[in-house]
Structures are given as structure tokens and as C-alpha cells.
Amino acid sequence: MSTLPSDSQKLVPAPGLPESILRGTLVGLIPLGLLVVVLAFVLAITALTRQLLATSGFFVQQEWVLIVLIAGMVLAIVVYAGSIWRILRRMATWQQAGMREQARSALWALGATALVVIIPVLLTLLLPQRPAP
Amino acid sequence: MSMRKSSPAVPAQPTKAGRGFRRLVNVLLTLSAVLAFSYAAISIYIDTKLVYEPQKPLYATPASLGLQYRDVIFPSREDHLQLHGWFIPGVLSKGRLTAQRVIITVHGNRGNRADKSAGLLNFSGALARHGFAVLAFDMRGNGESPPAPLSLGYFEQRDVLGAVDFLRSGPLPYPDLGRPRSIAGWGVSLGASTLLLAAAREPAIRAIVSDSAFTDALPLLEREVPKGGHLPPFFTPGALLAARAIYGMDFYDVRPVDVVAQIGPRPLFFIHGDADSFIPPSDMSDLAAAARTVSNAHVQTWLVPGATHARSYTTHPQEYVSRVIAFYTAALGPDSSAT
Numbered sequence: 049m050s051t052l053p054s055d056s057q058k059l060v061p062a063p064g065l066p067e068s069i070l071r072g073t074l075v076g077l078i079p080l081g082l083l084v085v086v087l088a089f090v091l092a093i094t095a096l097t098r099q100l101l102a103t104s105g106f107f108v109q110q111e112w113v114l115i116v117l118i119a120g121m122v123l124a125i126v127v128y129a130g131s132i133w134r135i136l137r138r139m140a141t142w143q144q145a146g147m148r149e150q151a152r153s154a155l156w157a158l159g160a161t162a163l164v165v166i167i168p169v170l171l172t173l174l175l176p177q178r179p180a181p
Numbered sequence: 182m183s184m185r186k187s188s189p190a191v192p193a194q195p196t197k198a199g200r201g202f203r204r205l206v207n208v209l210l211t212l213s214a215v216l217a218f219s220y221a222a223i224s225i226y227i228d229t230k231l232v233y234e235p236q237k238p239l240y241a242t243p244a245s246l247g248l249q250y251r252d253v254i255f256p257s258r259e260d261h262l263q264l265h266g267w268f269i270p271g272v273l274s275k276g277r278l279t280a281q282r283v284i285i286t287v288h289g290n291r292g293n294r295a296d297k298s299a300g301l302l303n304f305s306g307a308l309a310r311h312g313f314a315v316l317a318f319d320m321r322g323n324g325e326s327p328p329a330p331l332s333l334g335y336f337e338q339r340d341v342l343g344a345v346d347f348l349r350s351g352p353l354p355y356p357d358l359g360r361p362r363s364i365a366g367w368g369v370s371l372g373a374s375t376l377l378l379a380a381a382r383e384p385a386i387r388a389i390v391s392d393s394a395f396t397d398a399l400p401l402l403e404r405e406v407p408k409g410g411h412l413p414p415f416f417t418p419g420a421l422l423a424a425r426a427i428y429g430m431d432f433y434d435v436r437p438v439d440v441v442a443q444i445g446p447r448p449l450f451f452i453h454g455d456a457d458s459f460i461p462p463s464d465m466s467d468l469a470a471a472a473r474t475v476s477n478a479h480v481q482t483w484l485v486p487g488a489t490h491a492r493s494y495t496t497h498p499q500e501y502v503s504r505v506i507a508f509y510t511a512a513l514g515p516d517s518s519a520t
Contacts, residue, residue: 094426102260106328110229113427117225125218132210152199159206166213169220172415179404179414180395181461 072150075138076157079131080164086127090120132158224419227410228427231420232330236323239295243269246306249278251354255347257321257339264340265325266294266318268354269309273516280314280358282513284365285344285386287372288317289393289491290331293324299369300495307502312516313509314361316344320375332430333398334375334437341366341379345386363387363513367505368394370460370491374437377468380447381440388512389444390505392452393491396464396471398435438471445475448512450505454488454496481508 097116101109135154142151243250250269257264270278286305288296294317295302305315320340321329329336348361365388368376373394380386395401406417421432441449449472453465462484472480483504485493494501 091426095429098427098429106233106322106330110233110330110427114225114229117427118222121218121221125214128214136207155203155206159209162206162209162213165217166209169216172220172418175415175418177403177414177417178400180400181404181458 068147068150069153072142072147072153073157075135075150076154077161078135079128079158080161082131083124083128083165086120086124090117090124093120220416220419221423223412224416224423225427227406227412227416227420228423231406231409232332232424232428233322233328234291234331236319236325236328237291237293239293239324240297241295241302243267243302243306243309246302248272248306248309253316253318253347253351253354255318255343255351257343258346259339259342260336262321262327262329262340262343264318264321264327264343266316266344267305269305269315269317270355270358271309271312271314271516273312273518277518278355278358279312279516279518280353280355280360281362281516281518282312282365282509283314283316283348283361283363284308284367284509285341285348285376286315286317287341287366287368287376288320288323289370289372290333291323292372293319295324296369298495299491300498301369303498304367304494304502307498308367308506311502311506313506314358316348318344320372330424330428330430332424332428333371333401333432333435334378335430335432335435337371337375338379338382341368341376341386342383345379345383349385362517365389365509365513368392369494370394374398374435377437377441377444378435381443384447386447388448388450388509390450390452390508391468392493393454393457393460394437394451394464394468395460396436396438396467398432401460402432438467441468441472442475442478445472446477446479448479448481448508450481450483450508452483452485452493452501452504454485454490454493456487457490459490479512 094113094117098109098113101112135158139151139154248269250267253266253268254263256262270280273279286301288294288301289299305317308315319326320337321327322331345364348364364385366376366380366386367390369392373391376389377391377394380389403414403417406420407414410416424430424432451465451469453462455462465482469480469482472478485497488496
């Protein structure tokens, strides 16, 4: 019995062009989404730590808030870099499987992620400041 | 029956342009992450340096001026930090003491209730000798009060409000003198701006002398943060945001110019040195103009010739005291126990 390519396409339909672009873009935006979620979580935990230690004195409060914030930033870096690494590997797999459009859209999404991450820093260069004379 | 041979899949290799684009994205991702996280880390570091300095000890007490006083401790409003201060009763003729009219004195940045450079202890003594009781206290993070982050008035206004609560309902430092009939405030530099912020929320402060106040904390920070941190000015917004995350303070909200109109029609007296290069004298004009927008505003100003920042009292001590005493007497009325 032969397995015809047309049959297999019926069983697992290959994504169309717009669908593969959408899927690639969404996958490419995962690191940005994770970064936002982790940073929001870290800020919430930092605020909670500050509230919980409000009566412990300035130095204790500052020390623990900084520990939480710095640990949270390290966590954010690890999650962000790890997710990028995984997506780059997945993109290579897509490339090898001939899913070029999906891989390319994921790459564009990663490029956009890099810009979104750097935009706040660039904005601080452009923000007008009015220092006192 | 024929079998169709399936050829093995040939891996699709990216084109040269595709490889170049991928490399570019990799570089962008690395660069953006390194820059963003470095920026955040430096901003946090600036904040830790910005908000605290070792507290200055008191160099003398009112006893060194031959005045009676009592040490007092009272909680700040809302967060209940235990603040340290002196209650100095006013001195009437024949040495009689009074606490009918109390002036809360609020020191400047990184100072204390005795601040020698601004002549604060001598000024408090002068007020007391003119029949006004004085509550001089150390704001949080200063003098003998508990360590706390400097917030340019954002948190410190709670200290002034705590002083008002103490005078209105706290234990009496001199029970035989009774509860104060009227409360007024005097502040210098940061103390003046903090006093304005507090008075806008607390109608019990019936008259305010504001010496060298700023209108808005932001321009000062935009000048001082790069100077203090030896870093370019674009780190300032990051440091201000980090201050919000670490300490919960919002420097963007420290704008006495926005609330000064709420103080009226209570009388306001603005004083500023015309040689002040730290906070420009135009800040006094802006504050006075904002205060006058309310109907029945009672606003006085005095541009002190030759005085640098927060040095109006030490430059012209006698005229300073006579003007301030005249203002408080007109605003609060005479001491009824004096007659």
C-alpha cells in the first residue's frame, strides 16, 4: 500500500503562508512577552517586600528590596536569553524543514523585540530635560 | 504494483542575505539586552547614592542660648516614624513661658533642627524670645530621627503633618502651658518646599514662611543627579524610575507650585536670596504668582539682597527676624497671656 503525499497533507495540513507568518511572529515575540511578565512580577514582589519591611528600618528595607530587585533582574536576563536561544534553535529547525517564511517572520519578531527592549534607553537620550540653572 | 521512492529531504540552507540578517538580529538582541540591563543597574546604583547620606549630629541645644526646652519624640503621619525634636516655649516679659502660638521649624536638605550654616538654632531662639513657642524637629533621615531615604518632600511632608498632629493631640511637653492656640510653619530650602506640600493638606497650619523653596523637584534633580553620579544626564529618568521601584517615591509628584494655591487664603510669606544660585530666585516669583491665583490671597515676598541659598537669615539676621515676627503676629494675633 502506498502513502500518497496528498493523503498525508489531508491528515496534517501544512500551514498556509499567512498562517505560518503569524505563527512565526508569535513565537518570535515569546521572549518579549516573557520579559514583560517577569519584570512585572519582579516589580510587584519588590513593592510587596518594601511594604512588608516598612517597619524594619531603612537599611534592612533597602538591602532586601535591592536583593529582590537585582535577583529579579538576573532572573529576567536568564529567562529572556534562554527563550531567545530556544527560538533561534527552533528557527534553525524550521529552516531545515523548508518552513522559511515561518523562520523569517520569527526572526523579524526577534528584531522587533530587540528594538522594543532598547527603545526606553534611547528615549532617555531624546527626552527633553530642563535642569535648573 | 509499483512503489514510489521517496527522496530524502534536502535541508534548506539559508541564503547569504538571510544569514546576514540573522547575524544582525543576534547582534541587536545582545546589544539591546546588555544596554537595557546595564542602564537599569546603573540607575539603581545612582539611587542608592542619591537618597542617603550619613546623618549630621546636633552641634548644640537651645540650652546653649539660655532657653528652656524639652526633648520630644512624635510619630510621622501615615508611616509612624519616630521623629526627634525640641519643644521650646515662647518667652514673654518677666521670663514667663507660653505655648499659645507655636511655629514648626523645618530644616533643609541633609541638615538638622540646629543647622549651623542656616543659623537655625539661633533663629529658633529668636522666635522664642519674641514670644513664639517653637517645635524644631529632625525630618526623617536627618539629625537624630531614624534613617530614611531623602525624597525631596514626597515622604517628608508626613513628618510636618506628624508635628501638627503632635501639637494638636500629642502629650504636652509643658502641661501647665496648655495646648497651642495656633500653629504656623517656617521652612528653609527643602524644608520650605516640604512645608508648602504639607500645608496644602493641613489647614491647621495657619501661616507659612517659606525661605528658599523650590517650585518643582525635577529641574533640581536633572541638574544634581548627573553632577552627583558623574554620569551623563540621560541616566536621570532611569534613576527616578528606579527610586519609584526601590523606595516607592515619585519625584515627579514633588511640585509645590501645583499645590501652593490650596494654602490660601492663609497668609504666606516667601523669602529668597537674590544671589541664590542653587534654587533660582525666579522660583519664589513662580510660587508667589501661583499662590495669588486664589481669591483673598495673602502673599508677601522679600527678595533678600546679597543672600545666597538659604542664607537670608545669616546675611540679614535682624531684619529677617523683625519681618518674620511681624508676619506671624499679623497672621496669628497677639499672645493673650502676654497682657
